[in-house]
Amino acid sequence: MTLAAHPHAVRPLRKRIADASEPYLYSAPALILIIAVMLVPLVLGISYAFRDIQLLNPLSGGFIGLDHFRALSEDQAFFRALRNTLWWTGASVFLQFLFGLILALLLDKPFAGRGLAQALVFLPWAVPSFLAGLNWAWLFNPVIGPLPHWMHALGILDAPNNILSDPHLAMWGPIVANVWWGIPFFAITLLAALQAIPRDLYEAASIDGAGPVQRFLSITLPFLAPTIAITILLRTVWISNFADLIVVMTNGGPADRTQIVASYIFTQAFRRLDFGYASAIALVLLVLLLAYSMLIVLLRQTLLNKG
Amino acid sequence: MRSKPFLTVAHRLAILAYIVVALFPLFWLLKVSVTPNDLLYSEGVRMWPSRATFEHYTFVIAHSAFPTFFKNSLIVAGSTAVAVTILASLAGYALSRFRFRAKYWIVALMLITQMFPLVMLVAPIFKMLSPLGLTNSLTGLIIVYTAFNVPFATFLMQSFFDGIPKDLEEAAMIDGATQFVAFRQIILPLTLPGIAATLGFVFTAAWSELLFALMLISGNDAATFPVGLLTFVSKFSVDFGQMMAAGILALIPACLFFLLIQRYLVQGLTAGAVKG
């Protein structure tokens, strides 16, 4: 009843607080979890880069400044991993994008059984990454897999050997597995963007006399461009962080020929239990990826401004 | 549209080629898993063994820890999927329907979590979870996986909510509902495809996760399928039939889930991936 006495003074304040807090109530559980399990560890992880953290050494934990980074600057294995990362990421993203785009264009045309075909070609995406790695490792294994024999028959290989143990070819193993596994992601995203293009644009272009190639260049590509740009950006970052396939298929070998930075971090942390050094490498990778993303975003901005 | 028969045939052949490439590795997994050991080497590149057997499956199910791995993975992936879907529905709804000051920061935070190498978190998370007794436990894995999957799932759910007209909640609120009741009784039932897509996506992701499972789990009791299979591989790397039988078993739940929800996933990923 006291409320009724001052309806103007009391209720608006309570209502205002209730209204303002509502969106936070909805997002709080997710936020708290993300902060506790991702943001706090991230900050801790950054601090580890400047500390001596070895899991099995109870005397470790001290602050050591830039020692890890000094060690890193002389670590040949790290620089090799960096080069491998470029190669791994570049080849994977390019091939995934190329085959994904073709698949999306193929699926964009209506045909009988499209739903089924779509479900089947997207299936590799559902395959757990470690299993995709094992699966391809087995396919490349001449004992039980057909691929070395086929490649030998086609003259690509001199003998039906496992390319995963050939230092010069080993990287192709995880890349092939990665392309197989990642085509659906690009295809799904691009297909969705394709289907958002208004159909009457194509009809108008046809009436104006544009052929299929002109239609693709003047309508499809410009419409897809924003999606392509953002997907490639996200995918590049993701794939350079993606160590599962390499850890499972080659474990970085032979002779570190397939060691990428992400798998190198994992090796340092998991096999040598040197968390401090692993965090230092991860921090460098994070900075490189951030720089790359900024560059792309800036590039896009300049291009947009020009247009 | 006029259609040229040649183009039509080329189109169908191209689709067929994609399907073959997509399915062949899985087919090979199946083939080796039903090949008896004595035929494994003699019939190495044959498309189907002259004699098929289920002995590898029976062995894996009866004489290995795989049933435990399977159960653990099911618990972890199932709980993670449910937890993520609940959290992401709430957060995605907030992002879709409210204009509030921190929204920009929340989106930025969630985007950042998609950018940095998750390996970086292995050490700190291990250090944080071990005093809580959450290493070597399924609960620990569920918490970690839930956090990892919430950001993307939130964007996914948001794109589904964005597709539902605001009028419906307003009508419900005028009909006498609070915003939360309108969300529960009107909006959520209409987002079922989105919920299915999120459930399926997160289930598959949690079912597949390897690095953190390797790092946080050491014994067989709490091992998930990826960890179990990988230990199995490094220990008995010649029992190909059994490994592949186990692999096929690991594949089944993920693929089933995927086939059920892939249609919705394409719908939701569209908006989510492009906008996010």
Added chain:
Amino acid sequence: MASIDIQDIRKSFGAFSVLHGVDLTIRDGEFIVLVGPSGCGKSTLLRMIAGLEDVTSGDIRIDGKRVNDLAPKDRDIAMVFQSYALYPHMSVADNMSYSLKLRRTAKEKIASAVGGAAAKLGLDPLLERRPRALSGGQRQRVAMGRAIVRQPKAFLFDEPLSNLDARLREQMRAEIKKLHGDLHATSIYVTHDQIEAMTLADRIVAMHAGVVQQVGTPLDLYDRPANLFVAGFIGSPGMNFFEGRYLVSGDHADLRLANGVTLPVPRRAGIESGATATLGIRPEHVVLDAHGALEAKVDLIEPTGFGIIMHVSIHDVPMKIFTLDRAMLDPGPAVRVDLPQERLHLFGTQGQRVE
């Protein structure tokens, strides 16, 4: 049922102001139509009454009780949306009874309320269907039914007929009017269609750019538009305007157009000689007369079936004439017309009506 009292309502989104102080008193049982072009603030005003938009300043009272800070659910109003906003996953019956269920009304009461509303709207055979399985007109009816079952204090309509085709719109318009005749419910109806406004309203509120231009009965607005905006907005085809200078000479007055032509106008007290002014006359009030004072060159003839819209020009100033005379389908190159003095509207420099 209830009266609604709106005092100096303002609304801004950030620095952008959409309503600049609206005052309006709606009597119990009255049917009010808010009309105006899109972006005039009429929908915002309606949504503020419903509680879907915050009030920036001013008061809204329903039945004497200030509702500014009440949630929509506590205002006891019903609303019919342009999109109908039917719940797609519920049957027609569930759609209609949802509000009563939320209020924990007894089952028998719900059944009788839904039954009554369904009978009134002819929805009986559709009660078990989902909205997806209904035609546009049927959906519209369900949306109305959902509003009726509650017996709320007021009905709000947000362009409810805009998504229907012309024929159905006409039919539903008549049904809404009949329903209001039965229920005598306080209603606020938003539309951009002046025909809907004219046919339905007890009183029309004409709005433009966030300001109320005129409040009055439909015939008030037609006969005595308060300013140029209302004059141009109400009526179809729209009113003809002639801009010029108002000049008094002796006991009569003229409007001198820019091209030097003068049109005789009635003398009005509210305007000074020499001021710029606008003369208005509705197309249906222009008299075709072989002995008329003005010659009009015929530019274009538009037959509507019922009548004929003639586009003509008087000394190069374009004008429209509406006539029922079929001889005018082929009027020749020019006709003679009169602009009857008692049908002329005069608007001053600021566009306000001058008496």
